[in-house]
Amino acid sequence: MTSHFAYLAVCICVLGGFARAEQASIGFEGPHEGPAPQEMQEDGYRIVTRNAMISTAEKSGDGTDGPTEIEGTMGQRSGIAILRDAPFTFVSLDWQSERGAPAVQVEGYLGDLMVAGERYVADPAQPGFTRFDAGVLKGQVVDRLILYPQRDGAGMGALDRVILEDAPEMPETS
């Protein structure tokens, strides 16, 4: 019996070593309605916020990864940083218009270097969240992502379900 268990353990380790890069979905779940905590944790990532608000199902939350969503603070420049020591890539985010055609700016960094940035605009005619796939940031290895969700007189948006993936062991040098 013991040897069988040992064999099984070896198989699991080998399979784990060849497993596909794992994805995480950041859903901003846990905090209560109101100002977002300055720092929170989810799926092994640190989330650091500035001027951000949590909206829950009790109010307007209708998120795509759990009922809670995150938004900017009305009329202020808001920032949401998602980071961890192990590098990762940005896959997609869900963004919706609550008024107007709000933009969310996404910037990816590796160390002090900004790798790339892109901007998504939610269509006011589209009800609910729209999934926006990474464009120039697709496949780019980063260790920090900073999101700037718009919420002002010109456009109000809500953010949820930020999908991140483990970076490949050997980054491509194309």
Ligand SMILES: [Ca+2]
């Ligand atoms: Ca959520």
